[in-house]
Amino acid sequence: MHFYLKEHLEEMRRRVLYEQYRAQKIPVWERIALTWGVLFPFWLIVSGSTAPGNLVIGAITTLIISSFMRDMLTKDIRPKGSVLQKGLYFLLIYAPQLAIIMMFRILESSVKVARNVIFMDINPGIVKIETDLNSDTGIAVLANSITLTPGTLTLDVKRKLGETYLYVHWIDVETLNREDAGEKIKGDIEEWLKKIFW
Amino acid sequence: MIEYLLLAFGEAIMVLGALGILRFPDVYTRLHAATKCDTGGAMSILIALALMTSAPVLIKLKFLVLAFLIALINPMVSHAIARGAYKYGIKPKVVVDMYAWDNP
Numbered sequence: 001m002h003f004y005l006k007e008h009l010e011e012m013r014r015r016v017l018y019e020q021y022r023a024q025k026i027p028v029w030e031r032i033a034l035t036w037g038v039l040f041p042f043w044l045i046v047s048g049s050t051a052p053g054n055l056v057i058g059a060i061t062t063l064i065i066s067s068f069m070r071d072m073l074t075k076d077i078r079p080k081g082s083v084l085q086k087g088l089y090f091l092l093i094y095a096p097q098l099a100i101i102m103m104f105r106i107l108e109s110s111v112k113v114a115r116n117v118i119f120m121d122i123n124p125g126i127v128k129i130e131t132d133l134n135s136d137t138g139i140a141v142l143a144n145s146i147t148l149t150p151g152t153l154t155l156d157v158k159r160k161l162g163e164t165y166l167y168v169h170w171i172d173v174e175t176l177n178r179e180d181a182g183e184k185i186k187g188d189i190e191e192w193l194k195k196i197f198w
Numbered sequence: 199m200i201e202y203l204l205l206a207f208g209e210a211i212m213v214l215g216a217l218g219i220l221r222f223p224d225v226y227t228r229l230h231a232a233t234k235c236d237t238g239g240a241m242s243i244l245i246a247l248a249l250m251t252s253a254p255v256l257i258k259l260k261f262l263v264l265a266f267l268i269a270l271i272n273p274m275v276s277h278a279i280a281r282g283a284y285k286y287g288i289k290p291k292v293v294v295d296m297y298a299w300d301n302p
Contacts, residue, residue, distance in 0.1 A: 045259045103241070106269065110211045110238025113231055117218035124227055125294040147273030148237065153230055154277050155284060155297060167297045169226050169280065169290070176294060 015162065031074045035066035037087065038073060076135030076197050090196070098192060102148065109150035116171065125173035126155060129182040131164050131190060138197030139164060145189045152185050201249040208242035211235050224291045225283045233276040241265045 039062040047054055116122055133139055143154040146168060155167040168185055175181055215235025222228045248261035284290075284297065 042263075045256060045263055048256045048260070050256070102269070106234070106238045106241060109234045110215070113218060113234045114211060114214040117214050117221055117231060120221065122222070122227060123293060124290070125292045126290065126297045127294065128296040128300070143277065144270065144273045147233060147277060148269065150234070151230075153226065153233065153280060154273075155226075155280050158300075169230075169292075171227060171230055173293060 026074065026077060028070065031070040032063075032066050034074050034077075034087070035070050035072070036062055039066055073137075076137040078196060094192065094196065102145065105149050109148065112150040113171075121172075123172050124169065126167055126169050127173065127176065127178075127181050127185075129166050129168060129178060129185055131166055131182070131186070133190065133193060133197060134162075134164060135197050138193055141197070142166075142186070142190060142193055145193075146185060149185070149187065149189075201246040204242045204246035204249075208239040208246065211242070212239035215239065225288055226280055226290050226292075229276050229280055233272055237269055237272045240268050244268075 040058060043058040043062055044050075044055075047058065131139070131142060133142055139157055143157060143166065146152050146154050146166070151171045153169040153171075155169050158165045158167070168181075170181075170185070174184065212235060215231050218231030218235065219228050222231055244261045244265045248258045251258065
């Protein structure tokens with residue numbers, strides 16, 4: 001009884017902390033700057049020329065768009081550090097690491113599926129795993145990464161009582177325990193995503 | 199040299215993925231073959247093309263944008279097809295089905 005009350009109290013404290021962090025957002029100009037920083041290189045690559053007039057038109061247009069679409073991309077980012085710190089961290093450490101690791105994961109997963117096609121040694125099943133991420137953007141990125149990692153395909157996402165569950169179709173079921181399966185399926189992607197998203 | 203290697207690798211993966219769509223038993227395992235082999239094969243072919251062309255850097259970056267968009271859209275579409283097939287009532291041939299336990 002005593003332990004049950006203590007656990008319940010800790011759970012309530014965690015929920016209150018989460019709601020407090022959830023209520024605070026990053027400032028408006030940082031949201032506009034982050035959205036502009038995504039949109040302007042895209043304009044530059046798609047238009048494909050570096051004439052000065054083109055650059056000025058692109059900067060003004062993407063600034064107008066990012067000033068009223070500022071909540072779309074940056075709604076779920078953790079408010080920690082200044083925008084320069086966040087941008088440098090994302091650009092220099094996080095993005096190259098994620099890109100290289102995901103590229104090798106994609107190549108490895110295609111090789112594994114090709115081996116499965118040849119030998120037909122499949123043992124499929126649908127398992128349920130739990131995740132610590134709570135925001136929409138974080139769950140979407142995690143589900144897409146799970147689909148691209150070898151042997152797994154996300155089937156559905158369900159949110160119940162503040163916890164988030166993922167149903168994963170696994171082509172070669174190794175374990176049915178929820179923690180072990182989550183450890184094997186998610187790997188270290190979730191740790192990286194928890195640094196940026198909720 | 200490495201671009202021809204990547205090109206051959208991508209084409210072999212694409213052919214094996216098409217073979218997997220024919221050989222696997224049900225919808226969900228076929229989606230595995232369609233998603234992963236197409237993503238890996240298309241990405242390695244696009245990287246090989248970006249290395250091959252003698253164009254300015256901004257043109258080469260367009261291939262990387264295409265690879266990024268393929269890696270973003272392909273798993274989303276396969277998730278939508280798998281969920282739609284399950285809601286429609288196609289039973290998977292599996293050893294354990296925890297999704298049916300929770301949605302009777």
